[in-house]
Amino acid sequence: MRVFPASIPLDGQTVIVVGHGPMAEPKARLFVSSPARLLWFTGETHDPVASDIAQYAKIIRRVPTRRDLRGATLIFLAGGEDRDVAKLARWGRSQGALVNIVDSPAASDFQTPAIVDRDGIVVSIASGGAAPVLSVDIRAAIEQVLPARIGVIADLARELRGTVKSVLSKFDDRRAFWERALRGKARDLALAGDKIGARREMLRELNGETSAKTGIVHLVGAGPGDPDLLTLKAARLLREADVIVHDRLVSQGVMDLARRDALRIDVGKTKGHHPVPQDEIGQILVREARKGQRVVRIKGGDPFVFGRGGEELDVVRAAGIAVEVTPGITAAVACAASAGIPLTHRDHAQSVTFASGVVKQDGPDADYRALSAPNSTTVFYMGVGAAPDIQAKMVAAGRNPSTPVALIENGTLDTERRVFGTLGDLAALVEREAISGPTIMIVGEVAGAALAGSAKAPAEREQFA
Numbered sequence: 001m002r003v004f005p006a007s008i009p010l011d012g013q014t015v016i017v018v019g020h021g022p023m024a025e026p027k028a029r030l031f032v033s034s035p036a037r038l039l040w041f042t043g044e045t046h047d048p049v050a051s052d053i054a055q056y057a058k059i060i061r062r063v064p065t066r067r068d069l070r071g072a073t074l075i076f077l078a079g080g081e082d083r084d085v086a087k088l089a090r091w092g093r094s095q096g097a098l099v100n101i102v103d104s105p106a107a108s109d110f111q112t113p114a115i116v117d118r119d120g121i122v123v124s125i126a127s128g129g130a131a132p133v134l135s136v137d138i139r140a141a142i143e144q145v146l147p148a149r150i151g152v153i154a155d156l157a158r159e160l161r162g163t164v165k166s167v168l169s170k171f172d173d174r175r176a177f178w179e180r181a182l183r184g185k186a187r188d189l190a191l192a193g194d195k196i197g198a199r200r201e202m203l204r205e206l207n208g209e210t211s212a213k214t215g216i217v218h219l220v221g222a223g224p225g226d227p228d229l230l231t232l233k234a235a236r237l238l239r240e241a242d243v244i245v246h247d248r249l250v251s252q253g254v255m256d257l258a259r260r261d262a263l264r265i266d267v268g269k270t271k272g273h274h275p276v277p278q279d280e281i282g283q284i285l286v287r288e289a290r291k292g293q294r295v296v297r298i299k300g301g302d303p304f305v306f307g308r309g310g311e312e313l314d315v316v317r318a319a320g321i322a323v324e325v326t327p328g329i330t331a332a333v334a335c336a337a338s339a340g341i342p343l344t345h346r347d348h349a350q351s352v353t354f355a356s357g358v359v360k361q362d363g364p365d366a367d368y369r370a371l372s373a374p375n376s377t378t379v380f381y382m383g384v385g386a387a388p389d390i391q392a393k394m395v396a397a398g399r400n401p402s403t404p405v406a407l408i409e410n411g412t413l414d415t416e417r418r419v420f421g422t423l424g425d426l427a428a429l430v431e432r433e434a435i436s437g438p439t440i441m442i443v444g445e446v447a448g449a450a451l452a453g454s455a456k457a458p459a460e461r462e463q464f465a
Helices: 025-029 082-094 132-145 150-167 171-183 185-191 195-206 232-240 278-290 309-318 331-338 387-396 423-432 445-456
Strands: 014-019 037-041 058-060 074-078 098-101 114-118 121-125 216-221 243-246 263-266 294-299 322-326 352-356 377-381 404-409 417-422 439-443 462-464
Touching: 074 082, 082 098, 114 132, 114 150, 121 132, 121 150, 132 232, 150 171, 150 185, 150 195, 171 185, 171 195, 185 195, 216 232, 216 278, 216 309, 232 294, 232 322, 243 278, 263 278, 278 294, 278 309, 309 322, 331 377, 331 404, 331 439, 377 445, 387 423, 387 439, 404 423, 404 445, 417 423, 439 445
Parallel strands: 014 037, 014 074, 037 058, 074 098, 216 294, 216 322, 243 263, 243 294, 352 377, 417 462
Antiparallel strands: 114 121, 377 439, 404 417, 404 439
């Protein structure tokens, strides 16, 4: 270990930044959310100061004197003549401050780490000044792992620390309490934004009033397939899940983010083949949650857009089990964007409608007059097998057979394929191109605009019919 990333308490401390421009501003911004007193000596420059800093810092438009540096804990010197910088550094050290000379790690008392700031939780990544860009990249990776409200949990722990110590005199008992409190229901409440509820739950745990461990069900959208399009919250829930109930449209790349020891239950369906009926899926969610498990029901796209998430939500709620919904990027939006197709466009479409190519048996059919409105885009899910019906019904409802269509198969995955044609040739197009994978069908002038753009520089995976 070449550097030691010590933590310096900032309550009641003074931090001074000297300089202006892109070298000084990031250092000042580091402390705007801290309890430290921030003084920024910008010199006589007239450069504007960012508003998010000006409201927290005292801006002084001159160079500091030796007296100005008295009482400082940290001093950042950002730019200037070497002789002047050396003098200020000498003055600061004589006052007992630690001095950082920006972009000169060897001449500094400390280096500024890349920081992940979650209020009560602060993570620092230090390279000793050797590779700041690498530190920033590592910080970005950590940002994806830490929940936005993780600091709320730390704040609660800090507030209750004295109380816990007075109630539990033994160290082992306190450690066991914190493990339960910070990994259980109180943690979930805090991450959901309910700080009062989280505090109440911690106190109940401390007083021995908690009942048997209760489970929770998370209905999670996996997005269109590319794991990079998974939301940060969805990725965290996968890492924490005890049980994962997944369908076939959840890609392997997404599933690779899950805990290795989690129980995985495949309830995937294909056309005409439903090995696990919908009613049984609901029973699985309830059964596993009643064991006290953290259950993630993960679905391709968004659970509330043709994912039957609403049905599962009703079943879990009726069983008296806590349930939360985490949305995903729905396939229509993601696949269209991947293919460069704007679903709305001022010149071509003033509205967009999502529709299912498959309706409930004995249920009402879609309103094809509405789906065939001009100057609009219609996106069909599960439309491949129903392509002949979709074509016939839209044309009968008044949509011009020459209306452009786009078929996006396996959208956002390495196997993505894009096929373009017209509504009048839709059924033949599906058969001719042997479209069989999960496919989004886009009907509207926007598909023609994308085709025109693609024809100028066609990609290898695009086909023009």
